[in-house]
Amino acid sequence: MSALSLQQIMSSRFRTSAVADGHTRELMDLLGLSTKANVARLSIGRSLSLGAFDNDSVDAKGLEIPAASLFTQEDVTIWVGLILTHARANGITMDGMDAFRSALRQHWHRGAGLLMEDWRSSGENFDNFVSTLVKRRADLPDIGTLAQAQKATVGKAVSAEDQSTQLGKALGEIGVGAEVKGVVHGPRLSRYKVALRDVNQLDKLRKGLERLALAMSLQDMMPALGHSDEPKTVTIDIPRLSKSWTTASKIEFLEALNAVGGSGTELIVCPGMTVVGEPVLFDLRSAPHLLVGGATGQGKSVCVHAILSSLIVKHTPTTLQLALMDPKRVEFSIYAKSRFLWRNEIAVGADAARETLRALVAEMDERYERMSELGVNSIADLALKGVKLPYIVACVDELADLIMQDRGVEAEIIRLAQMARAAGIHLILATQRPDAKTFSGLIRSNIPARIALTVQKASESQIILDESGAEDLLGRGDMIVKLAGSPLVRAHGYYLTSTDVENIVAR
Structure with missing residues (x-):
């Protein structure tokens, strides 16, 4: 700590961002904390568990508190050591008080935002929120290391044998x-x-x-x-x-999403994590449509819920609407009261699903007419003209059953798959029974992004991925992710309970 001294730090004052200032005041009221320093310490600790900061600048327009309120003489060494270790591990130069103040401000800013997200994800229930904090602390290993091998450990420590x-x-x-x-x-x-x-x-x-x-x-x-x-x-x-095995839960899921920056116009989804524990993230806009397939009980439904939850976490109902079609009447009831529902309803049963698909085609055509009138060719260009329309993500559960009941829907699906991208409409098609009869070559050729969970036969893997491999997966959320122009990625799905999804959907 050549350029810093504990005496210098303890005689300084530290300021947070304007955004974190607002979060800090709100969290004080919500959690019944008596001082801003209490929230600041929680926020800094929350941020220290994550990696490098985004490149976005953080202003210094928030509240200011003395170091003596933030730290004590007994624990200041620990806090400073943690901040310096985080900086060193992430290539951040810490060459003086200005750099230290900036790092602390960024931790406070990031951590306060994540705590607010934790509060909302807990259903704004104090006991659930405290349980989240306790579980996160319990999940931390007793001895930490920043080596890559330990970064791969998720949840509790892995007792894996070196073979x-x-x-x-x-x-x-x-x-x-x-x-x-x-x-x-x-x-x-x-x-x-x-x-x-x-x-x-x-x-x-x-x-x-x-x-x-x-x-x-x-x-x-x-x-x-x-x-x-x-x-x-x-x-x-x-x-x-x-x-x-270790399982990644809602905590790791939300941390992966919260670490993603962007303009807010992306459709970021996070179905799981790689073999070495890194989040699998991609933008559905560039996919632009997704097929999810897997045998019964292998995690397809959990995967679909993780994808939809990803979208909800990163959006508001003014920027995203979900058109959910549930031919089997059992999968999407958890979203029944969601503010994100397109037309405020779930299409339950084959007849309602067919009608929703036709309505989506009509919506697509209407959007293209508006684009033509304004001389633009995408929903993003419409926004620049002052016409802001929400993205619509249409998700069909068990597409095979729907097509078997009504072959006529195939034409609507193909038309949407071919044309809907520029209009801001994207498809997620899910099935437990992939076969050539219900997934024609024309559908598959227009749905380039695929997620395959465990299937029973190599031929079913061929339907989903256009190659074998999914028949050798381990089950319970093990998957292969295929995106256009990218190599296949082996991943393991996040485990979100029904309560987890309910809390996210209730945002």
């Missing part, structure tokens, strides 16, 4: 000369970095994955081969026994 030695021996047994150079333990799999002695053996390794699984006694679980960031190296993802 580097067994993997090296198994590779030798299938005739592949290689050296295991490292491992990262993720939520369900362990990713091993493997250096090949002869790159010409890559094809042998690719064809020998089933024998590798046998050599490592993986039973019916299959390893997966991937690219590495070093020459002559690959990654091999080895599934672990379920007793060592």
Whole structure:
């Protein structure tokens, strides 16, 4: 701390942003806290658990408090150490008091916003909010490290066995000369970095994955081969026994979304996290439509709820409307009172779903007429002309059942898939029974973004992803995400309970 001294810090005053000032005052009233410093400490602690700050500048127009109110002589060393460690881990230069004040202001600003989000997500219930804070603290490991391997740990600490030695021996047994150079333990799999002695053996390794699984006694679980960031190296993802799995909950889900900046016009969705514990985030606008498929009980519904919840978290009813179609009458009742519902209703049953699809086509045509009148070609350009329309995300649960009951809806779906993007209308189509009869090539060719959960047969994986692989997933939210122009991503879904979704939907 060469450029800083504790005496200098304790004699200083610190100021927050105007936004955090408002949050701090509101949280004082909501939580019954007697001083602004109490909220400030909660906010700073909330922010310190996250990574680098966004590039957005944070003003210094908020309240100012003396360091003696914020810290005590007994704990100031700990707080300063935490702030400096966070800065060092994220490449932030801390070369004097101005830099320290800026870092503290950013932590206060970010943390206060996240605490407000936690409050809303708890249904504005004090007991639920306190439980959220307690759970977050309980989930922190006793000994922390900022190494990449530990960043992959989600929820409670992973008690995963390092199988580097067994993997090296198994590779030798299938005739592949290689050296295991490292491992990262993720939520369900362990990713091993493997250096090949002869790159010409890559094809042998690719064809020998089933024998590798046998050599490592993986039973019916299959390893997966991937690219590495070093020459002559690959990654091999080895599934672990379920007793060592960790589950990401609403807390991690909201943290991933809150860490995303942007202009507020994006349609950011976050269905899960990667093999090494990083959030999977993408903009539905660029997708621009999404197909979600998986066998019964493998997490399709939870995945769809996570996607819809993502959109609700990042929007208001003036910028987003949800057109929900529920042919089986059981999936979307949790949204029945949501302010985000398009036309204030859920289309329940096949007849109502067909009518909603026709209404969406009419809405699309009407939007294009307005664009033509104003000489623009997208909903974003309309906003620049002063005509602000909400995005509409239309979600059909169990599309296969709907098409079997009414083949006529296929034409409406194809027309929307082909034309609705520029009008700000996007489709999410979900099914438990993917087959060629109900998912024609024309539908699939116009729905480029796919999420496949575990399916029973390779042919079903082909319908969803246009390639096999989903039949080898581990179930319980394990998925493969395919976006246009990007490689496949293995991911594990966030587990949101019905109460979690209810609290988010109630915003």
